Amino acid sequence: MKTAPDSKPRAGKPMLRRPSASDGRRLLIKDFSMDDLCAFLEQRGHEPYRGRQVWEWLHGKCAASFDEMRNLPRALREDLSALFAVDALAVDRVLDSQDGSRKFLLRAADGETIQSVLMPDGRRLTLCVSSQAGCAMGCAFCLTGAGGLRRKLETAEIVDQAVLAAREPGALERISNLVFMGMGEPLANFDSVGAALRMLTHEKGLAFAPRRITVSTAGLANRIRRAAREWPPVNLAVSLNAPDDALRDRLMPVNRKFPIEELLGACRHYARATGRQVTIEYVLLDGVNHAPRHARTLAKRLDGMPCKVNLIPFNPFEGASFKRPSDGSVLAFQEELKRNGIEAFVRNSRGRDIGAACGQLGGTPHGR
Numbered sequence: 001m002k003t004a005p006d007s008k009p010r011a012g013k014p015m016l017r018r019p020s021a022s023d024g025r026r027l028l029i030k031d032f033s034m035d036d037l038c039a040f041l042e043q044r045g046h047e048p049y050r051g052r053q054v055w056e057w058l059h060g061k062c063a064a065s066f067d068e069m070r071n072l073p074r075a076l077r078e079d080l081s082a083l084f085a086v087d088a089l090a091v092d093r094v095l096d097s098q099d100g101s102r103k104f105l106l107r108a109a110d111g112e113t114i115q116s117v118l119m120p121d122g123r124r125l126t127l128c129v130s131s132q133a134g135c136a137m138g139c140a141f142c143l144t145g146a147g148g149l150r151r152k153l154e155t156a157e158i159v160d161q162a163v164l165a166a167r168e169p170g171a172l173e174r175i176s177n178l179v180f181m182g183m184g185e186p187l188a189n190f191d192s193v194g195a196a197l198r199m200l201t202h203e204k205g206l207a208f209a210p211r212r213i214t215v216s217t218a219g220l221a222n223r224i225r226r227a228a229r230e231w232p233p234v235n236l237a238v239s240l241n242a243p244d245d246a247l248r249d250r251l252m253p254v255n256r257k258f259p260i261e262e263l264l265g266a267c268r269h270y271a272r273a274t275g276r277q278v279t280i281e282y283v284l285l286d287g288v289n290h291a292p293r294h295a296r297t298l299a300k301r302l303d304g305m306p307c308k309v310n311l312i313p314f315n316p317f318e319g320a321s322f323k324r325p326s327d328g329s330v331l332a333f334q335e336e337l338k339r340n341g342i343e344a345f346v347r348n349s350r351g352r353d354i355g356a357a358c359g360q361l362g363g364t365p366h367g368r
């Protein structure tokens, strides 16, 4: 992966990724932080404050072309057009669900394809974004994981999922929440996701409050601790799915590296450092992980931790080796958790008819 301009510690002048014929593609302008863009344009002979204007057009007003940037001199707009494409992603197709969800099939400059989903829910409009094309984590119940990792996304490609969705009519003001629950493991793309979070929460960008953003991880405990130090204080969700290591080892290979106690220790640390309650996600797999004893063990493990549990009945996909449990057993599991003092909610996935529900992304629309 190429390094984004603001992903390394710097001293003095910012390190800039320069245009290069060997790049094989144009630079991604949304990889630049505001400061880096100011410095970059200054080095090209433009007034440094122009960088702030351009950055605001791109990230705050979601401009679709440099020509829209009417307060910029023509020479600057021409310079920008020669160097950059405005967007890192193009919308290939849009699929609409009966429940109002909208899935975007997006294509990067190298032809790589990813997906994001816009989900209305009452007054909330949540955008679910991807952090990688595919995923290396290999969770047994996930379609994205079945295809492996193709590559990590650049910062601009993460930011652009929000910018492109915000260009939908009326969406700029309406998108209320952002969740990193699409394709990929966000903490395995730490620098690019961190840079994207700083841009998405920037007051001149889309200006999401950190409490409106949730990053979901399969459980990279060391990176959770690092995120507590280095990222804006966003919400953390952890995909747990089993109350003991033997079962979790089978469902999620990452558990062999970061077993449950180590993972929950990192979650407690994150909650203390950020003041945020951690969300524990638990995909219910028929006959596998939702017996009353699983609920009681889970409750014991979470005892004293500021958290809530989201229960997600499995969303079957073609070739899946698990089934969705009955509604009755989902409710019974929820009740058992509540009886043992744990706040638990059943989360019904959106967009199941368009392959946009949890664990379904990365399906067949592009023939992958």
Ligand code: SF4
Pocket: 135, 136, 137, 138, 139, 142, 143, 144, 145, 146, 182, 183, 184, 185, 217, 218, 239, 359
């Ligand atoms: S559940 Fe998340 S971390 Fe696991 S394979 Fe799927 S995308 Fe990757």
